[in-house]
Amino acid sequence: xxxxxxxxxxxxxxxxxxxxxxxSYSVGISALHWLQQHPGGGIVSLFMLSSGKKKHGRxxxxxxxxEKHSSLHITASHPRDSAVYICAVKGPNxxxxxxxxxxxxxxx
Amino acid sequence: xxxxxxxxxxxVTEMGQEVTLRCKPISGHDYLFWYRQTMMRGLELLIYFNxxxxxxxSGMPEDRFSAKMPNASFSTLKIQPSEPRDSAVYFCASSFxxxxxxxxxxxxTVL
Numbered sequence: 534x535x536x537x538x539x540x541x542x543x544x545x546x547x548x549x550x551x552x553x554x555x556x557s558y559s560v561g562i563s564a565l566h567w568l569q570q571h572p573g574g575g576i577v578s579l580f581m582l583s584s585g586k587k588k589h590g591r592x593x594x595x596x597x598x599x600e601k602h603s604s605l606h607i608t609a610s611h612p613r614d615s616a617v618y619i620c621a622v623k624g625p626n627x628x629x630x631x632x633x634x635x636x637x638x639x640x641x
Numbered sequence: 642x643x644x645x646x647x648x649x650x651x652x653v654t655e656m657g658q659e660v661t662l663r664c665k666p667i668s669g670h671d672y673l674f675w676y677r678q679t680m681m682r683g684l685e686l687l688i689y690f691n692x693x694x695x696x697x698x699s700g701m702p703e704d705r706f707s708a709k710m711p712n713a714s715f716s717t718l719k720i721q722p723s724e725p726r727d728s729a730v731y732f733c734a735s736s737f738x739x740x741x742x743x744x745x746x747x748x749x750t751v752l
Contacts, residue, residue, distance in 0.1 A: 566740070574730055576743040619684070629674075629741065631684050 536560050539620050539632035547640055552607040554635045556620030559601065566629065567594050567605050568619045576619075579605070610639045645744035647733050653750045659721040662747045665714055666735030674741060675708055675718050676732040684732075690716065723751045 537558045546552055556565070567579040580587050580594040582603075587594050591610075596603040607614055615638050621629040646665040654660055666673050674689040688698040693710045701708070705724070710716040720727055728751050734741040 568743075574748070575745055576732060576734075578740055578742065581740040629686065631686075633683055 535633070536630050537620060537622055537632040539618075539635050541635060542633065543636045543638075545638045545640065546610055548611055550610050550639075552610050552614070552637065552639075554605045554618050554620075554637070556603045556605070556632055557601060558603075558620075558622045558630070560622065560630065562622040564623045565596055565603050566619075566621045566623075567603070568621060570617045570619060570634070572616070579618075607637075612639045612641050615639050645733055645735050645742055647731075647744035647747050649747060650745060651748045651750075653752065654723055655752050656724055657722045658751075659719065660723045660727075660749060660751075662718040662731050662733075662749070664716045664718070664733030664744060666716070666733070667737075667742055668714065670735035670737045670742075671713075672736040672741075673710060673716050674734040674736070675716070676734065677729045678732060678746075679729045687718070720749075723749075725751045727751050 540555045564581055564583045566581050569577045569579050579592060582594055582596050584598060591608045593606040605618060617634045617636050619634045620632040623629055645667055648663045652660060671692050675687040676684050677687055678684045685700055687700045688708045689696055690710045693713055706720055708718045728749055730746045730748050732746045733744040
């Protein structure tokens with residue numbers, strides 16, 4: 534079993550829909566990251582959180598430490614949100630443990 | 642700050658040649674990471690440094706790969722000799738506390 538599991542692996546939705554991407558992990562962590570990788574390849578850090586909830590524009594990230602689960606939500610989705618979204622946790626050592634990513638496609 | 646800088650952005654070489662990838666982390670960051678991304682294996686951590694010292698190189702695939710960080714503002718990842726299966730995008734990232742900032746990546750193609 535992978536230490537970081539993301540779901541779904543692929544998600545296609547219509548513009549305007551509310552999007553949820555889930556991340557579950559099995560290791561003890563001090564922080565969880567959500568990253569975005571666009572088709573061009575660049576990786577951008579969206580959120581780093583260790584408790585509660587963070588919001589940035591149309592993006593919301595939540596984490597439940599007890600349940601070892603995090604969600605990334607996108608409100609009023611737009612085609613430019615199409616990207617791969619990656620969940621990564623800071624494991625026992627300093628390195629990040631990555632999920633496999635969720636490929637999101639938003640159709641106009 | 643210009644962010645994490647990587648060079649070259651693209652590299653095409655022939656099998657057997659030596660390849661050197663370069664990274665300049667964000668000033669003041671004390672951690673530096675080298676990642677490799679392929680379609681088959683996704684994003685893999687190769688090695689990371691703390692204060693210029695390699696901490697964990699367990700992700701380095703084999704002896705053909707080596708990484709150095711001679712000072713706080715520069716790191717290299719070298720592949721010698723290169724093989725077609727090394728073709729991938731190589732990312733460098735730096736961090737001060739927890740959040741990692743990624744460079745644009747180097748797309749390596751070994752023919």
